[in-house]
Amino acid sequence: xxxxxxSGGGSVQSGxxxxxSCASSTRFWNDYTIAWFRQAPGKEREFVAGITWNGAHxxxxxxxxxxxTISRDNAKRTVYLEMNSLMPEDTAVYYCASSNxxxxxxxxxxxxxxxxxxxxxxxxxxx
Numbered sequence: 001x002x003x004x005x006x007s008g009g010g011s012v013q014s015g016x017x018x019x020x021s022c023a024s025s026t027r028f029w030n031d032y033t034i035a036w037f038r039q040a041p042g043k044e045r046e047f048v049a050g051i052t053w054n055g056a057h058x059x060x061x062x063x064x065x066x067x068x069t070i071s072r073d074n075a076k077r078t079v080y081l082e083m084n085s086l087m088p089e090d091t092a093v094y095y096c097a098s099s100n101x102x103x104x105x106x107x108x109x110x111x112x113x114x115x116x117x118x119x120x121x122x123x124x125x126x127x
Contacts, residue, residue: 001115001116003025003026003116004022004023004024004096004097005096005118005119006021006022006119007020007023007121008020008121009121009123010122010123011124012125012126014088014126017084018123019080019081019083020036020080020094020121020123021078021079022078022081022096023077023078030053031100031104032053032098033051033100033108035096035108035109036070036079036081036094036096037095037111037114038092038094039095045095045111046061047061047111048064048068048094049064049081050070050108051070051079052105052106053074055071055072058070058107063089064083064090067085067086068081068082068083069082079096081094087125092123094120094122095117095118095120096117096118097116098116
């Protein structure tokens, strides 16, 4: 398993911005697709955004497309999620996850394709 640590969560008003980070010390970082998932109280965990090993391909759930941007810095072994124009419905615990099922070449959305997870960071957006 890959150890992943999220940071950057907090509370903001609607329309505000937050930037999340996911860091790891794994020596095989470039073999992994990294994704952000989120889970709101009483709801299932859902895919938010993902990025391939070299950043060539990204994918977003429709509800955040155009507002969120995922990126990665392989030298720092860190993935970022820039969140703009936040809405109350974005409120959730955000988790960073890694998958090497496809050796970091493609972005996948299924929970079962991810084998390592961070502890999560809370994002709260108020009206």
